[in-house]
Amino acid sequence: xxxxxxxxxxxxxxxxxxxxxxxxxxxxxxxxxxxxxxxxxxxxxxxxxxxxxxxxxxxxxxxxxxxxxxxxxxxxxxxxxxxxxxxxxxxxxxxxxxxxxxxxxxxxxxxxxxxxxxxxxxxxxxxxxxxxxxxxxxxxxxxxxxxxxxxxxxxxxxxxxxxxxxxxxxxxxxxxxxxxxxxxxxxxxxxxxxxxxxxxxxxxxxxxxxxxxxxxxxxxxxxxxxxxxxxxxxxxxxxxxxxxxxxxxxxxxxxxxxxxxxxxxxxxxxxxxxxxxxxxxxxxxxxxxxxxxxxxxxxxxxxxxxxxxxxxxxxxxx
Amino acid sequence: xxxxxxxxxxxxxxxxxxxxxxxxxxxxxxxxxxxxxxxxxxxxxxxxxxxxxxxxxxxxxxxxxxxxxxxxxxxxxxxxxxxxxxxxxxxxxxxxxxxxxxxxxxxxxxxxxxxxxxxxxxxxxxxxxxxxxxxxxxxxxxxxxxxxxxxxxxxxxxxxxxxxxxxxxxxxxxxxxxxxxxxxxxxxxxxxxxxxxxxxxxxxxxxxxxxxxxxxxxxxxxxxxxxxxxxxxxxxxxxxxxxxxxxxxxxxxxxxxxxxxxxxxxxxxxxxxxxxxxxxxxxxxxxxxxxxxxxxxxxxxxxxxxxxxxxxxxxxxxxxxxxxxxxxxxxxxxxxxxxxxxxxxxxxxxxxxxxxxxxxxxxxxxxxxxxxxxxxxxxxxxxxxxxxxxxxxxxxxxxxxxxxxxxxxxxxxxxxxxxxxxxxxxxxxxxxxxxxxxxxxxxxxxxxxxxxxxxxxxxxxxxxxxxxxxxxxxxxxxxxxxxxxxxxxxxxxxxxxxxxxxxxxxxxxxxxxxxxxxxxxxxxxxxxxxxxxxxxxxx
Numbered sequence: 001x002x003x004x005x006x007x008x009x010x011x012x013x014x015x016x017x018x019x020x021x022x023x024x025x026x027x028x029x030x031x032x033x034x035x036x037x038x039x040x041x042x043x044x045x046x047x048x049x050x051x052x053x054x055x056x057x058x059x060x061x062x063x064x065x066x067x068x069x070x071x072x073x074x075x076x077x078x079x080x081x082x083x084x085x086x087x088x089x090x091x092x093x094x095x096x097x098x099x100x101x102x103x104x105x106x107x108x109x110x111x112x113x114x115x116x117x118x119x120x121x122x123x124x125x126x127x128x129x130x131x132x133x134x135x136x137x138x139x140x141x142x143x144x145x146x147x148x149x150x151x152x153x154x155x156x157x158x159x160x161x162x163x164x165x166x167x168x169x170x171x172x173x174x175x176x177x178x179x180x181x182x183x184x185x186x187x188x189x190x191x192x193x194x195x196x197x198x199x200x201x202x203x204x205x206x207x208x209x210x211x212x213x214x215x216x217x218x219x220x221x222x223x224x225x226x227x228x229x230x231x232x233x234x235x236x237x238x239x240x241x242x243x244x245x246x247x248x249x250x251x252x253x254x255x256x257x258x259x260x261x262x263x264x265x266x267x268x269x270x271x272x273x274x275x276x277x278x279x280x281x282x283x284x285x286x287x288x289x290x291x292x293x294x295x296x297x298x299x300x301x302x303x304x305x306x307x308x309x310x311x312x313x314x315x316x317x318x
Numbered sequence: 319x320x321x322x323x324x325x326x327x328x329x330x331x332x333x334x335x336x337x338x339x340x341x342x343x344x345x346x347x348x349x350x351x352x353x354x355x356x357x358x359x360x361x362x363x364x365x366x367x368x369x370x371x372x373x374x375x376x377x378x379x380x381x382x383x384x385x386x387x388x389x390x391x392x393x394x395x396x397x398x399x400x401x402x403x404x405x406x407x408x409x410x411x412x413x414x415x416x417x418x419x420x421x422x423x424x425x426x427x428x429x430x431x432x433x434x435x436x437x438x439x440x441x442x443x444x445x446x447x448x449x450x451x452x453x454x455x456x457x458x459x460x461x462x463x464x465x466x467x468x469x470x471x472x473x474x475x476x477x478x479x480x481x482x483x484x485x486x487x488x489x490x491x492x493x494x495x496x497x498x499x500x501x502x503x504x505x506x507x508x509x510x511x512x513x514x515x516x517x518x519x520x521x522x523x524x525x526x527x528x529x530x531x532x533x534x535x536x537x538x539x540x541x542x543x544x545x546x547x548x549x550x551x552x553x554x555x556x557x558x559x560x561x562x563x564x565x566x567x568x569x570x571x572x573x574x575x576x577x578x579x580x581x582x583x584x585x586x587x588x589x590x591x592x593x594x595x596x597x598x599x600x601x602x603x604x605x606x607x608x609x610x611x612x613x614x615x616x617x618x619x620x621x622x623x624x625x626x627x628x629x630x631x632x633x634x635x636x637x638x639x640x641x642x643x644x645x646x647x648x649x650x651x652x653x654x655x656x657x658x659x660x661x662x663x664x665x666x667x668x669x670x671x672x673x674x675x676x677x678x679x680x681x682x683x684x685x686x687x688x689x690x691x692x693x694x695x696x697x698x699x700x701x702x703x704x705x706x707x708x709x710x711x712x713x714x715x716x717x718x719x720x721x722x723x724x725x726x727x728x729x730x731x732x733x734x735x736x737x738x739x740x741x742x743x744x745x746x747x748x749x750x751x752x753x754x755x756x757x758x759x760x761x762x763x764x765x766x767x768x769x770x771x772x773x774x775x776x777x778x779x780x781x782x783x784x785x786x787x788x789x790x791x792x793x794x795x796x797x798x799x800x801x802x803x804x805x806x807x808x809x810x811x812x813x814x815x816x817x818x819x820x821x822x823x824x825x826x827x828x829x830x831x832x833x834x835x836x837x838x839x840x841x842x843x844x845x846x847x848x849x850x851x852x853x854x855x856x857x
Contacts, residue, residue: 197746204800244767263694
């Protein structure tokens with residue numbers, strides 16, 4: 001039988017100051033590129049039409065053409081539009097900003113303009129037109145969904161384990177989310193509904209990962225005859241679950257890497273975000289969530305499985 | 319073989335059989351993003367914001383019925399038209415080719431009114447006061463418009479009209495130019511007569527307005543003060559199609575009796591056709607019995623007058639009544655193409671929308687792009703699964719093989735489950751599917767690691783397997799339940815694509831739990847029963 005990381009004794013909680021610093025760096029990484037974008041007037045994220053409203057048309061031509069020629073057609077109809085080459089040889093993405101209530105109408109105007117210029121020499125592969133109302137609504141709904149799923153997880157874990165566990169899991173998941181947001185903002189990846197699906201998947205995976213470790217902590221707490229050092233117990237639990245963390249995380253990462261490399265242009269961004277999110281989620285399950293858990297329990301100090309506050313734990317709390 | 323094992327195998331066989339049955343009978347329903355088609359989100363317009371919530375709800379329900387009728391007559395297979403929330407309608411049309419036409423059919427209010435055409439004299443009588451009102455209320459509107467657009471050259475018709483209007487000046491033989499600064503109350507300078515200078519006398523009951531002035535006239539007429547000055551019971555409506563007088567194109571502006579004497583609801587049937595005499599496109603309609611009686615009475619009383627057939631507040635035709643008409647009539651559409659006549663007949667048959675429609679969202683995917691996405695998704699899925707097989711079998715050996723069998727059962731159950739609930743498989747749905755595969759694999763990893771721990775602690779095979787499943791169960795239940803809760807929240811809060819993700823994730827979670835726990839365990843029991851307790855198991 002092949003064994004990896006069996007009976008390890010790594011000290012995950014020894015460098016808690018380091019954890020704090022790394023978390024802060026991640027938070028900064030998440031916020032700074034977005035802020036720079038925001039200040040330079042490009043928006044915190046590269047909001048796609050789903051959220052910003054506007055139009056996206058993917059069009060392919062039978063004859064070679066270029067961005068400039070397309071701009072001449074599109075600009076008089078919808079000013080401030082972006083035209084980029086996409087995928088295939090003569091395939092382009094046309095993006096236009098929101099035109100208020102009449103946004104969906106612009107699709108027809110552009111199609112008509114293309115018809116006048118290129119006759120039948122083009123096919124429209126995809127159009128998306130989102131009015132201002134839907135865009136802002138989708139944004140609110142997505143945020144609502146995330147907050148609600150956090151609340152539900154917190155409540156569930158409070159019942160199953162204890163609220164401190166729920167809080168620690170959520171704080172660590174938020175750090176993962178911030179890291180992913182930082183990647184999105186700095187690479188200017190388009191923020192679309194698919195991105196929301198990816199972020200929600202990351203949240204799901206990340207929470208899942210933390211719950212597995214926390215379950216082990218709970219089990220060890222129950223079994224522990226001597227109410228020893230809680231931090232030590234947490235550390236042991238993480239070590240015990242390392243083989244599982246590596247196997248599961250490794251399999252998922254491998255699949256996502258394949259998706260990123262072979263999945264084609266449509267799912268490349270999706271796979272990239274997911275991959276980075278899963279990496280972040282796996283790391284934070286071992287390094288951030290347990291630290292937060294120990295911290296919170298030290299501070300609250302009213303847990304049922306009360307352990308004597310060891311000098312080491314107090315040192316950490318400072 | 320023990321009884322429980324037999325029962326387990328039967329349950330698994332039943333699950334596989336059921337999944338295969340649904341998969342074969344229902345097939346996989348691909349979403350619009352994969353098979354191509356158009357998605358529209360629309361709502362009933364309320365520009366003034368005067369509708370109450372209840373009125374909105376009613377209007378939405380009515381619109382839903384009308385749109386459903388229209389799409390069904392248009393003939394789109396597997397269309398999906400549903401209400402979303404209280405006041406939104408979602409229309410999904412797979413494989414649609416002509417998107418603009420489909421939108422037009424949905425959008426057309428198709429409010430058909432039959433109104434009497436009135437002489438223009440009543441309106442002419444108040445024109446001087448209207449001109450004055452426009453100047454008084456909104457002088458900047460006039461100057462802004464005048465500097466913005468070149469006033470039209472006075473045409474022969476225009477001059478004729480001015481003479482009629484300005485009979486005093488005409489009697490003195492003054493030309494329009496020499497009358498500048500002429501006697502009050504009526505000035506003939508165009509800048510003093512912002513509206514009337516743009517109106518030319520047409521056939522009885524209509525003014526003619528040069529097409530370039532149409533927007534300006536519409537603007538003037540929308541001023542509340544002007545509306546108040548119009549004679550009671552009279553309403554002005556534009557003609558639908560412009561008509562040429564020499565080189566100049568004109569739109570008609572009709573004076574109509576405000577209250578229609580009949581509505582499109584009186585129409586029983588409408589058919590497109592060609593006028594055999596002039597080869598013009600027409601839509602002929604038949605009236606129901608009640609409508610026929612009304613029409614007969616009104617036409618009999620107005621022989622020699624004109625009646626206007628008004629569609630969506632625009633006059634489509636205004637024929638002279640030659641004799642009494644009781645049961646049928648026709649709408650003339652000039653040289654319009656037959657498809658337009660067909661679509662108009664269709665919307666007349668399916669009834670009018672209660673109000674105008676706003677399109678909030680429109681998404682469409684062409685058939686080739688959809689196909690490419692399906693192929694890429696399948697490819698990526700197959701490679702991903704093969705990768706997992708290699709990792710699991712490489713690391714866990716025999717147990718890994720069990721996990722892989724469980725994974726196949728899982729894929730079958732998810733696909734069968736999705737077709738059983740008639741869910742659609744979208745691109746984000748594939749993401750949900752992948753996440754649940756990941757969770758299924760995770761479940762097996764958790765179990766196998768626990769079994770290994772127990773074996774290391776010195777338990778015998780049977781006890782180690784039992785304890786391994788037992789101990790891993792807590793974590794498996796917790797992770798699956800939290801993910802299921804998240805999926806349900808997403809389903810409730812998400813729209814279109816996010817919902818697709820939530821549906822496959824939910825079905826996947828349930829299937830993953832069944833396969834990772836139940837199927838794997840059954841395979842383990844089979845395996846252990848066949849070997850002696852002392853022989854080491856391959857994990």
